[in-house]
Amino acid sequence: MTGTLVVIGQGYVGLPMALRAAEGGFKVYGLDTNAKTVEALNSGLSHIDDVSDDELRRGLKNGFEASGDPAVIGLADVVLVCVPTPLAEEGGPDLEAVRMAAGTIGDYITPKTLAILESTTYPGTTEEVFAPLVSKGGLTVGEDIFIAFSPERIDPGNEKYGVRNTPKVVGGMTEACTIQAVQFYTHFVDTVVPAKGAKEAEMSKLIENTFRHVNIALVNEMLRFSHELDIDLWNAIDCAETKPFGFMAFRPGPGVGGHCIPVDPSYLSHRVKARLGYSFRMVELAEEINTAAPLYVADRVRELLNERERSVKGAKILLLGVTYKANISDMRESPADPLAKRLIGWGADVSYHDPHVPQWQPHRAGVSLTSVEDPDQAASVADLTILLQLHSTYNLPALASRAKCMLDTRGVSQNDGRVAKL
Template identity: 40%
Template sequence: MSVIEIALEGCGSPADLLKSKIEERTARIKVIGLGYVGLPLALTVQESGFAVSGLDLNRARVAAINGGAQVISYFEEGRVAEAVASGRFSATDDYASVTAADVILLCVPTPLSDKREPDLTQIIRAAESMSAHLRPGQLIVVESTVWPGATSTLLRPILERSGLRAGEDFFLGFSPEREDPGNQTHSTRTIPKIVGADDPISRDLLETFYSQVVTQTVPVESCAIAEAVKLVENSFRTVNIALVNELKVALDAMGIDVWTVIDAAATKPFGFMPFYPGPGIGGDCIPVSPAYLSWRALDVGSELPIVDLARVRAAAAPSDLAVRIASDLNTKAETAIQGARVLLLGVAYKKDVEDTRESPALYMMQHLEAMGASCDFHDPYFPVLPQTRDHPTLAGRISVHLSAETLAAYDAVVVTTDHTEVDYAAVARHAPMIFDTRNVFDRAGIAIDGDRTFVKI
């Protein structure tokens, strides 16, 4: 055996080398896509002691991150700046930097197409860009939501255009992102992490890496299982949200408050999990995952009619509520929807986040305006409405300032997002007619003045 061979044997296999680098936290981590998922993940990995380099094609975002800007509103103040100041976190838009990384985490968007089918264009592009810069001994983990089988049958062949083989020259796995933006109780670090790979070496490396970063890893035997876990979780959620929205309407007709029923039912220590009604589902995750699962089911000759019905019902919620608002304005306030002035409180798809993707509030605004209403909005996270694919005509509208006078000037005020930073007591005092889609007034114990019309919808 030559000196070189002895030296190489001493170093171990590429997987062993990578494993020791990960365990010693000297492995260099690359996070591709610094959005709502990639940025918190990159910061959590950096805070675990690794050197992290982010990669995003959005140059303005890269510059803002390198300048230590907050970037995501619900981050703790100074989190990005501290990471940058540590010297172990920076961002770039250059794919050539992939070569220097030991572990690469892929967090680019995987939305729906105009036909509401999986649109993997951006992740395919990212894989193509990466494959030109791969080297032996790297671990690649897909975190973006994809249909079961996509990592192994779609992305792997693209990565192997590098001339390297997955499971031999580089290691490949899937670990679904379970980020819940704005959730103050469960963070990236404390949410158990599913880790799946098609070969034991890749799986072991995934487990080794994530166990340095999160409190619990849950290994599964293939990328496809890990991919399916994510879609099943979100389909379960969609079906249950559609169910409670349906229950709300039926119980309301019986004069029973659905929120009170759910809270009482939730005292059962087994067999029940509370889901709450609302104006619909939004974000880049819950409305998207069931469509991915359903699309893949059809692809293999199967069907998911319950999931599909829930998707349809969830998507119809904003228009159902708009019709209910029009009807109640007519019957309870003798005001026609044609020409009515309506203020929507919140355009973000969920509480305390600055994200309007698939926001039910925007769909509701369009439905109300289609019926002749004139709508404004107030949202502390959106001084101006951004451009969105599905609502191009709403872009540029300005958030109205909340005051006694402005609230009193609307025929109806609709709580569409339950942001913390809104003075609901003032709304209760000054708005002549209030529609609450989020149960905020009862939850906060805010009484409504007797001469106001209040409807929980």
């Protein structure tokens, strides 16, 4: 046995990390405040898309155990914090869960323990917020205890890259902290990349997601005038992608979702404004463009219906795929929410199909919907069918052939009389 690990938070980041560490030889306690989650995990029932019940049961045999008792922290050689950091009303991260986890660690931590924060946040959080609470008992960081930050790189639904084969960035508050953290992760991660310090590790995560946010906003902006100029932007991007250097393809869509792209860059923008007094204009503009993307989809819906002499009010509109990403059940920040709200507000009769979401309450739309059983049949009676996420279960040619009219927001269909690209 390599040692004892406690992973605080058993969500889409914490559970996979806990299971990989157990596979690497650690005795692992998955600490969570939700008693039902703890009970289900110990019964071998996973609540995470990327973790099957069979995989969880193997983890239980390898040394994983879910717990709701924070006293297990006292047994730990290493503590990982994988708790949510949602967007607060003022624009920065809501660090309440981080503070609670850090304070709990401070209540039970023993000398020589390594504590690592993985929750995405702004540069400086580890040193300014996390460490003081963890070391509140008077322990000296870098000598009595070790503290580091390592950004999570979990990509839900990615079958190629997981915990083991995705490089792990680590930055400690001292050189000794970095060394301890690197040594820990090498037990179950193939490549560990030491950063100069905790702030650099925190910044690296925000660079990754800001890069994506800005480039998606670029093509979402280009989409509008490309449509006006009768240019197939998806084809143009495919052509540009043939260049073997100096270009990375991003493609437009109905909007961005999940925690990373629409939320994380705001942490950096908020930090810059709060500490330095000026705006991170690139992020603010990208946020404006990407937030407007679902509303542009609604405008295209109205345009397509008008071409067919049909009003949006009373029109039957079918949404296909309402999660933020294909082949997962995660609904966080899904562009389907603001789109449905706009269409329902215009008086449309909105229905949906999603094999991963049996029930759906579009945010602030005031309705509760149930996924239709047969998307092909539903498409045949809808005035307009909108492809939002191309789940692998969808037979797109069959759906397109049955639909009276289809709006493809992913650019994966051939344009014909019934199918229009965004």
